[in-house]
Amino acid sequence: MGILRIILTIVFVLVSLGLTVIVLMQEGKSAGLGAIAGGNSFWEQNKNRSTEGKLVLATKILAAAFIVLALLLNMSFI
Template sequence: MVKTIIMVVYVIICIALTIIVLSQEGKSASLTSSITGGNYDNSYWGKNKGSSKDAVLRKITTVLGILFIIIALLLDSKLF
């Protein structure tokens, strides 16, 4: 019973992790900034990286990744 609950939580984490990773933007410079010569780090959004959408997604990805590894190790162990 407990193993089934942990397995369901594990599947939910896997799906959430996949969706969040796919919704993040890449690190490459955009075409617009390369044409206009805009520097992201000197803009308002570049200075407020900690509270941006990308920063929140990065933090959620880290937490879900850690939970993914912990639950995978837990399911692999002989405890259940």
């Protein structure tokens, strides 16, 4: 089981680094002037198709992988 723990630790480090990089690449969540007009702009309607939307999705996936790997590495039978 030592080999499995080493592999999971390496994957955990890579996921951690990837999550850090993706979070730093994201833009701030400030509302700006769009909040005054109601925020229902073209950007608000189509942000899932943009690069920012893809970064948000990648963040969610890597965060879930981070949590699962942290729980797996914390188990005593691995």
